[in-house]
Amino acid sequence: MRTSMDYISVLVLCFSLLLILETATAIDTINTTQSIGDGQTLISADGTYVLGFFKPGESKSRYLGIWFGKISVVTAVWVANRETPLNDSSGVLRLTNEGSLVLLNSSGSIIWSSNTSRSPARNPVAQLLDSGNLVVKEEDDDILENSLWQSFEHPTDTLLPEMKQGWNKITGMDWSLTSWKSPDDPARGHFIDMLSPNGYPEIQVMEDSKVKYRSGPWNGLRFSGSNQLKQNTRYTFEFVYNENETFYRYHLVNNSMVWRLVISPEGDLQRFTWIDQTQSWLLFSTANTDNCERYALCGANGICSIQNSPMCDCLHGFVPKIRSDWEATDWSSGCVRRTPVNCSVDGFQKVSGVKLPQTNTSWFNKSMNLEECKYMCLKNCSCTAYSNLDIRDGGSGCLLWFGDLVDTRVFSQNEQDIYLRMAASELGNGDGAKVNDKSNTKKMIILSSVLSTGTLLLCLAMVLYIRNRKQRRNRKVSGGFERNSNSKLRKENLDLPLFDLYTLAAATMDFSEDSKLGEGGFGTVYKGTLKDGREIAVKRLSKFSRQGLDEFINEVKHIVELQHRNLVKLLGCCIERDEKMLVYEFLSNKSLDFFIFDETHRLQLDWPKRYNVIKGIARGLVYLHQDSRLRVIHRDLKASNVLLDHEMNPKISDFGLARSFGGNETEANTNKVVGTYGYISPEYASDGLYSTKSDVFSFGVLVLEIVSGNKNRGFSHPDHQLNLLGHAWRLFIEGKPSELISESIIESCNLFEVLRSIHVGLLCVQENPVDRPSMSYVVLMLGNEDALPQPKQPGFFTERDLIEVTYSSTQSKPFSANECSISLLEAR
Numbered sequence: 164m165r166t167s168m169d170y171i172s173v174l175v176l177c178f179s180l181l182l183i184l185e186t187a188t189a190i191d192t193i194n195t196t197q198s199i200g201d202g203q204t205l206i207s208a209d210g211t212y213v214l215g216f217f218k219p220g221e222s223k224s225r226y227l228g229i230w231f232g233k234i235s236v237v238t239a240v241w242v243a244n245r246e247t248p249l250n251d252s253s254g255v256l257r258l259t260n261e262g263s264l265v266l267l268n269s270s271g272s273i274i275w276s277s278n279t280s281r282s283p284a285r286n287p288v289a290q291l292l293d294s295g296n297l298v299v300k301e302e303d304d305d306i307l308e309n310s311l312w313q314s315f316e317h318p319t320d321t322l323l324p325e326m327k328q329g330w331n332k333i334t335g336m337d338w339s340l341t342s343w344k345s346p347d348d349p350a351r352g353h354f355i356d357m358l359s360p361n362g363y364p365e366i367q368v369m370e371d372s373k374v375k376y377r378s379g380p381w382n383g384l385r386f387s388g389s390n391q392l393k394q395n396t397r398y399t400f401e402f403v404y405n406e407n408e409t410f411y412r413y414h415l416v417n418n419s420m421v422w423r424l425v426i427s428p429e430g431d432l433q434r435f436t437w438i439d440q441t442q443s444w445l446l447f448s449t450a451n452t453d454n455c456e457r458y459a460l461c462g463a464n465g466i467c468s469i470q471n472s473p474m475c476d477c478l479h480g481f482v483p484k485i486r487s488d489w490e491a492t493d494w495s496s497g498c499v500r501r502t503p504v505n506c507s508v509d510g511f512q513k514v515s516g517v518k519l520p521q522t523n524t525s526w527f528n529k530s531m532n533l534e535e536c537k538y539m540c541l542k543n544c545s546c547t548a549y550s551n552l553d554i555r556d557g558g559s560g561c562l563l564w565f566g567d568l569v570d571t572r573v574f575s576q577n578e579q580d581i582y583l584r585m586a587a588s589e590l591g592n593g594d595g596a597k598v599n600d601k602s603n604t605k606k607m608i609i610l611s612s613v614l615s616t617g618t619l620l621l622c623l624a625m626v627l628y629i630r631n632r633k634q635r636r637n638r639k640v641s642g643g644f645e646r647n648s649n650s651k652l653r654k655e656n657l658d659l660p661l662f663d664l665y666t667l668a669a670a671t672m673d674f675s676e677d678s679k680l681g682e683g684g685f686g687t688v689y690k691g692t693l694k695d696g697r698e699i700a701v702k703r704l705s706k707f708s709r710q711g712l713d714e715f716i717n718e719v720k721h722i723v724e725l726q727h728r729n730l731v732k733l734l735g736c737c738i739e740r741d742e743k744m745l746v747y748e749f750l751s752n753k754s755l756d757f758f759i760f761d762e763t764h765r766l767q768l769d770w771p772k773r774y775n776v777i778k779g780i781a782r783g784l785v786y787l788h789q790d791s792r793l794r795v796i797h798r799d800l801k802a803s804n805v806l807l808d809h810e811m812n813p814k815i816s817d818f819g820l821a822r823s824f825g826g827n828e829t830e831a832n833t834n835k836v837v838g839t840y841g842y843i844s845p846e847y848a849s850d851g852l853y854s855t856k857s858d859v860f861s862f863g864v865l866v867l868e869i870v871s872g873n874k875n876r877g878f879s880h881p882d883h884q885l886n887l888l889g890h891a892w893r894l895f896i897e898g899k900p901s902e903l904i905s906e907s908i909i910e911s912c913n914l915f916e917v918l919r920s921i922h923v924g925l926l927c928v929q930e931n932p933v934d935r936p937s938m939s940y941v942v943l944m945l946g947n948e949d950a951l952p953q954p955k956q957p958g959f960f961t962e963r964d965l966i967e968v969t970y971s972s973t974q975s976k977p978f979s980a981n982e983c984s985i986s987l988l989e990a991r
C-alpha cells in the first residue's frame with residue numbers, strides 16, 4: 164500500500180497526471196483481452212521498470228513509454244509513439260490476436276503498432292521484463308529468442324544494460340539509437356549512434372547523414388582510441404561479430420546499480436548512473452569531449468594530437484595538400500604523399516599509440532598474424548596500412564586499410580600500433596628499409612621515426628616562427644601602431660611593436676581610476692580603447708622595478724613571440740621616460756579566482772567549463788615549458804593570473820615577466836623569490852630554486868582549487884590542521900576523494916574526470932620535484948584513462964610548513980585581506 168502511495172505521488176508530481184489511478188495490483192503482463200489505458204501501468208516483476216503513458220518535459224503531448232520504477236526522477240528509456248504523440252489522455256494499448264501491440268487514440272485509430280510479423284500467434288501475451296525489455300511472446304514460451312517482438316530490438320535514444328547495439332544480419336534489423344529532437348520531444352532528432360555497417364565495425368555518431376564522431380575499431384578489449392569502454396568496476400562489455408549478428412553490449416557488475424547510455428539531442432554520447440544520496444543522475448562520462456574527437460578534423464592522412472598547437476599534423480611521409488589552408492588552420496583538405504609509393508619496393512612505418520583510422524574501407528582476417536598481414540598489405544598496391552585486429556596476448560588478426568587514412572589521432576602510449584605504407588625513400592636513407600630485410604627494418608624505422616619527428620618539429624617550429632613574424636609585421640602595418648622615437652629601440656628591435664605614451668594615455672583616459680582593472684604582481688592594469696575601437700589591457704609596471712632597460716626590451720621581445728591560444732596575447736609595449744608598459748589583448752571575462760571562489764559567480768562555471776579550463780592551462784604551460792622556442796617558466800601561476808575569454812576559455816597572463824631563459828638550463832637559482840603564497844613550491848620558497856616543476860606544483864594547487872572551490876591559502880577544516888593540499892591527500896588515501904568536490908559542480912560533474920583531476924593535482928604537488936610529472940605528461944594523463952601512479956604526501960602538507968619557510972618577495976603585492984579569508988568545507 165505504502166509503495167503504491169509513493170508511486171502515485173511520484174506520478175502526480177512528475178507527470179502532472181490528470182487521471183486518478185485505478186486501484187490495481189501491479190501486473191507485468193497483459194493478454195489480448197486486457198488493455199492499458201492512460202493512468203494504468205505495467206510494472207516489471209521486481210519493480211525496476213514501468214510501462215505507461217507520460218508527458219516529457221514541457222511537452223503537452225502524451226507518449227507510451229518505459230521508465231525506471233525505483234527512482235524519483237522519471238526518465239524515459241523507451242518511447243513507442245515517438246513520432247505520433249497523443250493529444251489527450253485517452254490513449255489505449257492493446258495486444259491483437261496476431262500478437263501486435265497497438266496504440267489507439269480516442270477515435271479508435273491505430274496511431275502506433277509494433278507490426279509483429281511472426282505469425283500465427285496462438286496465445287500471445289506482452290510482458291515487461293526486469294531488464295526493461297517489453298516482449299510479446301507465446302504465453303508458455305519464456306525463451307527470449309523465440310519471442311515475437313522485443314522493445315530491445317527497437318531502441319529509441321537509450322541503451323540499457325543487456326541491450327544490443329549493432330546489426331542482425333539475418334533479419335536486417337538495425338539496433339541503433341536515435342536522439343530525441345529536444346528534451347520535450349521524443350521524435351527522431353538529428354543524431355544516430357550506431358555500429359558502422361561497412362568494413363570492420365566501429366561506433367559512429369551520425370549527424371543527419373554525416374559522421375560526427377567515431378570510435379576506432381574493436382581491438383579485443385575496447386574500441387580503439389576510446390575512453391568509453393575501459394575496464395571499470397561498474398560494468399563489463401561484450402562485442403560479438405559473427406555470421407548472424409554484430410553488436411556490443413554492457414553488462415552491469417552489480418544489478419542494483421541504475422545505469423543508462425543516451426545519445427543526447429545535442430549528439431553527445433553520455434553515460435549516467437543514478438546516485439541515491441543526491442537523488443540525481445550523475446554524468447559518468449561523455450564521448451567526444453575534445454577537439455581531436457571531431458571526425459576527420461585533420462582531413463585525409465592527417466593526425467590529430469590534442470597536446471600540440473596546432474593540433475593537426477600530417478602522417479609521416481605526408482605533406483599538407485593545400486599549404487595555405489593549413490597555415491590558416493583549416494586542415495580539412497588533408498595531406499598527400501610527399502613521395503608516391505612504388506608498389507614493388509615499399510616499406511612500412513610504425514606509428515605507435517594511436518586511435519586507428521576509419522575502417523569503412525578496411526578488410527580483415529581474424530586468424531592471420533602480423534607478418535602475414537604485412538605480406539597481405541604489400542601484395543595489394545592499394546593497401547595503405549595494416550595493424551593487428553586484436554591487441555590481447557601480444558596481438559593477433561589482420562586489419563588492412565585501402566585508400567586515405569581518415570581520423571587518426573595520437574591517443575595514449577598503451578594504445579595500438581599501425582604500420583603505414585611508405586615509399587622506401589621515406590623510411591630513412593633508402594636501402595636497408597626494404598620489407599624483406601627484417602632486422603634492419605626495425606632499426607631503420609626507429610632511426611627514421613626519430614629523424615622524422617625531429618625534422619617535423621623543426622619544420623613546425625620554423626613555420627610557427629615565420630608565421631608569427633609575418634603576423635606581427637602585418638599587425639604593425641595594418642594596426643596603426645605608432646613608432647616611438649626612441650632611436651635605440653628602433654635600431655635594435657625592429658620587430659617589436661611599440662605604442663607611444665600619448666596613445667596609451669588617451670586610450671586609458673590618462674590612466675584614470677575608472678579604467679583601472681586591478682593591481683597585479685608587477686604593476687597596475689588599466690583597460691583602454693584604441694582609436695580604432697580595439698580594446699586593450701595596459702600593464703603599467705611598477706617604477707621601482709629594478710630591471711634595466713636592455714633586460715626589459717629583451718624580455719618583451721621574447722614574450723611577443725609566445726603565441727598560443729591559452730596565453731594572453733602581448734600586443735606590444737611602451738617605453739618612454741621612466742615608464743615601462745605592456746599592452747595586452749583585453750579579455751571580457753574576469754580572472755578565474757573571480758569565478759571559483761565566489762558564492763554566486765561559481766555557478767557560472769560548471770564542471771565541463773572547469774575541465775576545459777584545467778586542460779587549457781595545462782596546454783598553455785606545455786607550450787611555455789617546451790614547445791615555445793624559449794623555455795619559459797611562469798613562476799607566478801595562480802587563479803588570478805588565469806583570465807577567461809567570453810567563451811570561458813582560459814588564457815594565462817603575466818607569463819615571462821619573471822625572466823625567460825633559454826637553452827638546456829632547466830633549473831636556476833635566484834635571490835628574488837617571485838610568487839604567491841599558497842602556490843609556490845617548497846624548493847622555490849626555501850631555496851629559491853626554480854624549474855618547470857615549480858610551475859607544475861602551482862598548477863597542481865590550482866587544479867585542487869578549481870575542483871574544491873577553496874583556496875589553498877587560508878584553508879581550514881574543523882577536523883584537522885591541514886591545508887587544502889593535505890586535506891585533499893587525506894580524503895584521497897581514505898578513499899573518498901569525491902568529498903573534495905565543490906557543491907557548485909556536483910550536478911554538472913563527470914565523476915571520472917573530477918577524480919582524475921584530483922589525482923593528477925596531487926601528483927603535481929609532490930614534495931620532491933622529481934616526483935612531479937612534466938606538463939606534457941599532465942596533458943596526457945588528463946586525456947586518457949590509463950592507470951596513474953600513486954601520489955605520496957604532498958609538499959607543504961600543513962599550514963605550518965608554509966610559515967616556517969623564509970618567504971621574501973620584492974615584487975609581489977602584499978596579500979589583501981580577502982586572500983586570507985577562511986572558507987569551510989561543508990560536511991556532507
Ligand SMILES: *[C@@H]1O[C@H](CO)[C@@H](O)[C@H](O)[C@H]1NC(C)=O
Pocket residue numbers: 194195196197
Ligand atoms: C487474460 O487474462 C485474464 C486475467 O488473467 C484472464 O481472466 C483471461 O482469461 C485471459 N484471456 C486469455 C484469452 O487468455
Ligand SMILES: *[C@@H]1O[C@H](CO)[C@@H](O)[C@H](O)[C@H]1NC(C)=O
Pocket residue numbers: 247248249250268274
Ligand atoms: C493530434 O491533433 C492533430 C490536430 O488536431 C491531429 O492532426 C493529429 O492526428 C492528432 N494526433 C493524434 C495521435 O490523435
Ligand SMILES: *[C@@H]1O[C@H](CO)[C@@H](O)[C@H](O)[C@H]1NC(C)=O
Pocket residue numbers: 250268269270271272274
Ligand atoms: C486519431 O488519429 C487519427 C489518425 O491519426 C486522426 O485522424 C484522428 O483525428 C485522431 N482522433 C483524435 C480524437 O485526435
Ligand SMILES: *[C@@H]1O[C@H](CO)[C@@H](O)[C@H](O)[C@H]1NC(C)=O
Pocket residue numbers: 275276277278
Ligand atoms: C508498421 O507498419 C506500418 C505500415 O507498414 C508503418 O507505417 C509503421 O511505421 C510501422 N510501425 C512501426 C512501429 O514500425
Ligand SMILES: *[C@@H]1O[C@H](CO)[C@@H](O)[C@H](O)[C@H]1NC(C)=O
Pocket residue numbers: 405406407
Ligand atoms: C547463426 O544462425 C544459424 C541459424 O539460425 C545457427 O545455426 C548458427 O549457430 C548461428 N551462428 C552463431 C555463431 O550463432
Ligand SMILES: *[C@@H]1O[C@H](CO)[C@@H](O)[C@H](O)[C@H]1NC(C)=O
Pocket residue numbers: 417418419420
Ligand atoms: C550491489 O550494490 C548494493 C548497493 O550498493 C550492495 O548492497 C550489494 O552488496 C552489492 N552487491 C554486490 C554483489 O556487490
Ligand SMILES: *[C@@H]1O[C@H](CO)[C@@H](O)[C@H](O)[C@H]1NC(C)=O
Pocket residue numbers: 505506507508
Ligand atoms: C620502383 O623502384 C624500382 C627500384 O628502385 C624501379 O626499378 C622501378 O622502376 C620502380 N617502379 C615504379 C612504378 O616506380
Ligand SMILES: *[C@@H]1O[C@H](CO)[C@@H](O)[C@H](O)[C@H]1NC(C)=O
Pocket residue numbers: 361374523524
Ligand atoms: C567511408 O566514409 C567516408 C566518410 O563518411 C565516405 O566518404 C566514404 O565514401 C566511405 N567509404 C565507404 C566504402 O563506405
Ligand SMILES: *[C@@H]1O[C@H](CO)[C@@H](O)[C@H](O)[C@H]1NC(C)=O
Pocket residue numbers: 528529530531535
Ligand atoms: C584468413 O587467414 C587464414 C590464415 O592465413 C586463412 O587460412 C583463411 O583462409 C583466411 N580467411 C579469409 C576469409 O581470407
Ligand SMILES: *[C@@H]1O[C@H](CO)[C@@H](O)[C@H](O)[C@H]1NC(C)=O
Pocket residue numbers: 526542543544545546565
Ligand atoms: C586490393 O584490394 C582491393 C580492396 O579490397 C580490391 O578491390 C583489389 O581487388 C585488390 N587488388 C589485388 C591485386 O588484390
